[in-house]
Amino acid sequence: MSAAPAAAETAFVAEPAELFEAASALPPAIAQVSVAAKLNVQEHGAQSDKVVLSGWTRPGAERVLFAYPGKQILVARLSPEAAERLRLQESMTDPETGIAWNLMQIDGWIAADSLVPSLDPIWDAAWELFADRCTACHERRVPSNYTANQWRS
Numbered sequence: 352m353s354a355a356p357a358a359a360e361t362a363f364v365a366e367p368a369e370l371f372e373a374a375s376a377l378p379p380a381i382a383q384v385s386v387a388a389k390l391n392v393q394e395h396g397a398q399s400d401k402v403v404l405s406g407w408t409r410p411g412a413e414r415v416l417f418a419y420p421g422k423q424i425l426v427a428r429l430s431p432e433a434a435e436r437l438r439l440q441e442s443m444t445d446p447e448t449g450i451a452w453n454l455m456q457i458d459g460w461i462a463a464d465s466l467v468p469s470l471d472p473i474w475d476a477a478w479e480l481f482a483d484r485c486t487a488c489h490e491r492r493v494p495s496n497y498t499a500n501q502w503r504s
């Protein structure tokens with residue numbers, strides 16, 4: 352899973368990864384990025400790529416980014432300093448709950464070998480893990496029978 356995407360393309364995180372402020376990847380990380388998080392690659396470095404990370408937050412809880420408003424699909428957890436660097440892209444209110452959500456972005460650097468150009472290898476690995484481990488104690492559940500908020504670990 353280490354084929355890095357071409358510049359200015361969408362990439363996905365193949366394994367949990369850290370986002371850094373600079374290409375040098377010196378600790379501390381500014382964010383912990385989740386598997387399958389979608390990134391926009393801006394530039395390639397020697398061992399890391401400059402990316403734009405986007406996600407939805409609730410006002411007052413900007414350190415946690417989600418893939419969609421109202422869906423508990425974790426994209427990343429940010430450091431307090433990183434949360435202050437977020438850029439607002441758009442705002443909306445969930446019509447079902449009345450909760451406000453903001454689409455935010457932040458730039459950073461991530462190890463190039465943690466990115467893949469497609470979700471396919473990630474979902475293939477996830478399905479194998481699900482099939483192997485989620486039938487030992489109970490009957491296999493059908494993923495499409497659950498919402499993102501019901502299907503939590």
